[in-house]
Amino acid sequence: MFVIKGVSASPGVAIGPAVLLPTADFAVAKQHVEATEVKAEIVKFHHALDKTLHDLDECENKLRATLGGEYASLMSMHKMILQDPMMKDAAIAKIKNEHMSAQAAIFHTLQELAASFDKLEDNFFKERRNDIFDVGKRLAGNLAEEKGEFLSSIRRPSVLIAHDLFPSDTINLQENQIIGFCTDLGGKTSHTAILAQSLKLPAVVGLSNAARQVRDGDTVIVDGENGLLILCPDRYTLARYKKIQREIKKAESLLQTINHLPTVTSDGKNFQLMVNFDPRADTKENKKLITDGLGLLRTEFLYMDIPQPPSEIDQYQAYLSTAKKFDMRPVVIRLADLGADKLPDFPLDEFDKDNNPFMGCRGIRLLLKNPELLHTQLRAIVRTACEVPAQIKILIPMVSSAEEMRHVREALDRAVQEFEKEGKKPLNKIALGAMIEVPSAAIALDGMIGLMDFLSIGTNDLIQYLIAVDRVNPEVAHMYDPCHPAVLRTIHQIIQTAHQRGKAVSICGEIASDVKMVPMLLGLGVDTLSVPPRMFLRIKNRIRNLNFESCSDKAQAALLAATSQDIRSLIEEENQDEDS
Numbered sequence: 001m002f003v004i005k006g007v008s009a010s011p012g013v014a015i016g017p018a019v020l021l022p023t024a025d026f027a028v029a030k031q032h033v034e035a036t037e038v039k040a041e042i043v044k045f046h047h048a049l050d051k052t053l054h055d056l057d058e059c060e061n062k063l064r065a066t067l068g069g070e071y072a073s074l075m076s077m078h079k080m081i082l083q084d085p086m087m088k089d090a091a092i093a094k095i096k097n098e099h100m101s102a103q104a105a106i107f108h109t110l111q112e113l114a115a116s117f118d119k120l121e122d123n124f125f126k127e128r129r130n131d132i133f134d135v136g137k138r139l140a141g142n143l144a145e146e147k148g149e150f151l152s153s154i155r156r157p158s159v160l161i162a163h164d165l166f167p168s169d170t171i172n173l174q175e176n177q178i179i180g181f182c183t184d185l186g187g188k189t190s191h192t193a194i195l196a197q198s199l200k201l202p203a204v205v206g207l208s209n210a211a212r213q214v215r216d217g218d219t220v221i222v223d224g225e226n227g228l229l230i231l232c233p234d235r236y237t238l239a240r241y242k243k244i245q246r247e248i249k250k251a252e253s254l255l256q257t258i259n260h261l262p263t264v265t266s267d268g269k270n271f272q273l274m275v276n277f278d279p280r281a282d283t284k285e286n287k288k289l290i291t292d293g294l295g296l297l298r299t300e301f302l303y304m305d306i307p308q309p310p311s312e313i314d315q316y317q318a319y320l321s322t323a324k325k326f327d328m329r330p331v332v333i334r335l336a337d338l339g340a341d342k343l344p345d346f347p348l349d350e351f352d353k354d355n356n357p358f359m360g361c362r363g364i365r366l367l368l369k370n371p372e373l374l375h376t377q378l379r380a381i382v383r384t385a386c387e388v389p390a391q392i393k394i395l396i397p398m399v400s401s402a403e404e405m406r407h408v409r410e411a412l413d414r415a416v417q418e419f420e421k422e423g424k425k426p427l428n429k430i431a432l433g434a435m436i437e438v439p440s441a442a443i444a445l446d447g448m449i450g451l452m453d454f455l456s457i458g459t460n461d462l463i464q465y466l467i468a469v470d471r472v473n474p475e476v477a478h479m480y481d482p483c484h485p486a487v488l489r490t491i492h493q494i495i496q497t498a499h500q501r502g503k504a505v506s507i508c509g510e511i512a513s514d515v516k517m518v519p520m521l522l523g524l525g526v527d528t529l530s531v532p533p534r535m536f537l538r539i540k541n542r543i544r545n546l547n548f549e550s551c552s553d554k555a556q557a558a559l560l561a562a563t564s565q566d567i568r569s570l571i572e573e574e575n576q577d578e579d580s
Contacts, residue, residue, distance in 0.1 A: 001230065001233050001234045001237060002230070002232065003228055003230050003231075004207050004228070004230075005207075005227060006182065006205055006207040006228070006229060007187060007204065007205050007206040008204060008226060009187075009192070009193035009203040009204060009205045009227075010193060010197040010199075010200070010202055011515075012180070012200065012222075012225070013180075013223055013225065013241055013244055013245045013248060014159055014179045014180025014221070014224070015219070015220075015222075015242065015245065016157050016158050016159045016219070016220070017156070017159065017216075017219060018158070018159050018160075018161050018217065018218045019158045019161065020161050020162070020214065020215075020216050021161065021165070021211075031104045032098075032100060032101060033100070034099070035099060041095050041102045041105075042095055042102070045091060045102040045105065045106070047142075048102065049082060049088070051142045055138060056075045056078055056079050060079075078131060078134060078135045078138075081113075081131060081135045082135055082139070087110075090109045091105040091106050091109040092105070094108060094109065102143050103143050103144065106136065106139055106143065107136070107140070134166035154176055156177060158177055158179065159178070159182070159220050159222055160181040161214045162181065162182075162184075163185065164185040164186065164192075165181065165183050166192070170192050173201060180201055180203060181201065182222055182229045183203075183205045183207065183211075184211050185205065186205030186206055187206060192205070193205060197534060198534065202223075203222065203224055204222055204223070204227050204228065210229055214229075214231060218231060219238070221233050221237070221238070251541070254541075255537035255538065255541055256537070258537065258540060258541055259289065259540075260290055263292070263540050263543050263544070264544065265543060265544065265546045265548040265551075266545060269522075271527065271528065271529065271543055272293070272506070272528035272529070273291065273528070273531070273536065273540055273543070274293045274294060274295030274330070274506070274529070275289065275295060275531060275532070275536055276295060276296040277294045277322065278301070279318065279321065286533040289536050291536065292330070292528075293331065293332070293391070294322070294323075294330065294331045295330075295456075295528065296332055296395070296508040296530050298337070299315070299335065299336045299377070302314065302315055309372075309373055312376050312379050312380045312383070315377060316383045319381060320384050320387060323384055323388040326390050328390060328391070330390070330391040330393055331391065331392055332394075332433075332506075332530075333381055333392065333393065334397055335363075335377060335395065336377060336397075337362065337363045338363070338366050348366070362398055363396075363435075364397060364398050368407055368408075374408070375414075378411055379415050381415075381430070382412075382416055382419055382426060382430065383419065385427065385428065385430050386425060386426055387427075389427050390428075391431070392426070393430070393431040393432075393453070393454060394408075394430060395456055396408050396432070396433070398435065398438060398461075399434040399436070399438065399441050400440045401440065401441075401444075402444075402447055402448040405434060405448055408432065409432055412430065412432060431453035431454055432452065433453055434448070434456075435455075435456055436455050436458065437457070437459075437460070437461040437465070439466055439490070442462070442490050442493065442494050445494060445498070446497050449498065450501070453503075454503055454504055454506070455498055456506040456508050456530075457491060457494055457505065457507045457509065459482065459507055459509030460509040460510055461509075462487070463480060463481070466486050466487055467484055467486070467487070469481075482511045483568050484564050484567075485561055488558055488559060488567065489559060491507075492524050495524055495525040496525070504527040504528060505525070506526070506527065506528035506529065507521060507528070508530040512531050512539070513538075513539060515535075515538055515539065516572075517571065518543060518546070519542075519551045519574045520551070520558060520567075520570075520571055520574070522543065522546065522555075523551035523552045523553070523556070524555045550574065551574065554570050558570050
């Protein structure tokens, strides 16, 4: 038996024989053609391009029908790459002028395009590099008229082991006998991981060299709960994981029975449990959830794939259709957190000169430098609040000073006054809050909180700024540690300051949907958790099985702990206590 530690990308346990995915390199059988063959190569190129676009259309439709528009947009990105005139012209020029084969032309063109992304340090663009190679793999396969039958040839439920997986591979896993997968590369926030979560396939990524250590047919266990790949397990381990697998299945079926029940601990402490909502991924399953409201509506999607900023009416229609789904419950709309890894297609000077986007002009900094963007979005939100009974709340991203809060509040007041002059008024007072995700905001919160109606801790960014770790950089991602003493103490400080001023605190980052971290967060005093729909029932169930007093005791002990390992031990103790 051999155990390899990786990164948990999708929860659950899969047990079965391993199948190794063949390395999908670009195969260039022929570099050059004769001058007389150039025309035929161009025809082949156009035919393969059309076939690939057709394949992507089918994938897009499949994803939209099963997982929603968010995931279908992955294929839209791939189609944009294929339809880029510069890419097509460059490939055809290589065929015409250099007498390259169609395969060689597309290979070198995509290599050049990928190299231009490699020069950029932003991990968003590194993810786009993977998209380029995914497109290239499809196009190369169609040029060679390959059928791509490997996955469909698998005849029994199997665990896929690969060096890397592209989104196009992941989409087809479930219907091809794949019950879980592991990859050498990848991170928790990669497209492949996100798709695995949505398909409910247990997955572990970031295993370094697992593909070299596993043989076809080896019995393996994918422990998506703890980020482990277990090779050739002994009888005891196999029996234990089969039991865990049965318990997970039983728990999943039981989860549906608690949907209508309140989010309350076993000793009677009530909590709010909301969802992070994306209208593009609103599935039938999501619509059935009975939540306490919408804890986070990300609005950046409205700014993507369009040549100019969205209009007030376009934004209003999107907010209105979403708010109507939540009746009179809270609806938290975050102002566009543009910048860093969320770059719109329309030009903004700030992006051209931003060498360090995560630390640069993003979020509220960008909106204040472009007041027309802020004003339009605020008017769209106010217009929505005039139409629906939902408790509309506005959340400001990347706040670092009281001055920023003051500017936004003044801008909101102006927008409300404009509608009042038109004879319109919000049905409920619009609350204004801040994302506490910058250390300066956490430290100086006592001087800022008077300007806030509520606050939400954005743990994803707060953690990386506190520890100085880029959470999507594979060189340092292992150092991204929610259990770092500085992280817990900062969260506790924020909650204490807020409660002293009578303000509730929510958490909407990734740790809110981490089942193991939930007891610690509740013990630290958080009032509301907002989680992705796929994790909603699991988190509700976890809370309902917790003892709040015990959570508080463990949290107090964790605040005195010297190391991350000490804190993890306390978290494990709490989870073992509840499981026993």
